[in-house]
Amino acid sequence: MTPASLLRVARVLHGTTAEGPGLRTAIWFQGCSIRCRGCINPHLFSAHGGTQLTAASIIGDALASGVEGLTLIGGEPFDQPDAGRALAEAAHAQNLGVIAFSGYEYETLRDRDQPTRAFLAEVDLLVDGPYQDWNPETERALVGSENQRFIHLTDRYQNYRPELARNRIDIRLRPDGTIEVAGFLDSDGLMDLGDATATKRTHRRA
Numbered sequence: 001m002t003p004a005s006l007l008r009v010a011r012v013l014h015g016t017t018a019e020g021p022g023l024r025t026a027i028w029f030q031g032c033s034i035r036c037r038g039c040i041n042p043h044l045f046s047a048h049g050g051t052q053l054t055a056a057s058i059i060g061d062a063l064a065s066g067v068e069g070l071t072l073i074g075g076e077p078f079d080q081p082d083a084g085r086a087l088a089e090a091a092h093a094q095n096l097g098v099i100a101f102s103g104y105e106y107e108t109l110r111d112r113d114q115p116t117r118a119f120l121a122e123v124d125l126l127v128d129g130p131y132q133d134w135n136p137e138t139e140r141a142l143v144g145s146e147n148q149r150f151i152h153l154t155d156r157y158q159n160y161r162p163e164l165a166r167n168r169i170d171i172r173l174r175p176d177g178t179i180e181v182a183g184f185l186d187s188d189g190l191m192d193l194g195d196a197t198a199t200k201r202t203h204r205r206a
């Protein structure tokens with residue numbers, strides 16, 4: 001069993017622009033009890049995978065990478081309320097912002113137990129609701145279905161307009177030759193990416 005002070009995470013990515021406004025550290029929580037049909041991260045469903053990290057180690061690396069804040073995604077961050085709260089609290093202590101995605105709706109989290117409410121109290125912007133594969137989002141960045149809401153719990157991200165933002169993708173080549181990808185693209189973004197790579201290929205041949 002994971003001690004409450006440790007986070008069980010699938011992945012941490014520092015310095016990404018693909019998971020919210022500005023430069024961010026994205027943390028994928030391991031484990032999701034919601035299990036939406038069509039979820040793109042079914043490998044994060046199990047609460048027993050991933051690795052265990054302390055909030056202090058994540059915050060230290062986040063500060064070193066010069067990010068504005070954290071994005072907590074998953075998996076389901078609110079399935080680890082104590083560890084999530086400790087991470088968000090440590091982030092705010094260093095003036096880092098906190099955006100959290102949850103498959104639960106705000107009202108459900110607000111009416112839950114004290115650890116959940118304490119975690120929620122450390123979130124600046126909550127993106128809530130389960131993914132509905134029958135109800136795809138076509139206008140707003142960061143969300144996959146139209147039911148998902150951007151709920152500002154503080155004014156830190158009040159100027160962020162998902163309807164004006166574009167989805168971004170972050171592709172990194174690791175030293176071992178494997179590729180790390182974050183974010184996702186809509187069809188326009190995929191076409192732009194295709195055009196860009198086609199242009200590069202053309203230039204290489206010239």
Ligand code: SF4
Binds near residue numbers: 032034040074131
């Ligand atoms: S809440 Fe998120 S991680 Fe969990 S199943 Fe739904 S989309 Fe996937």
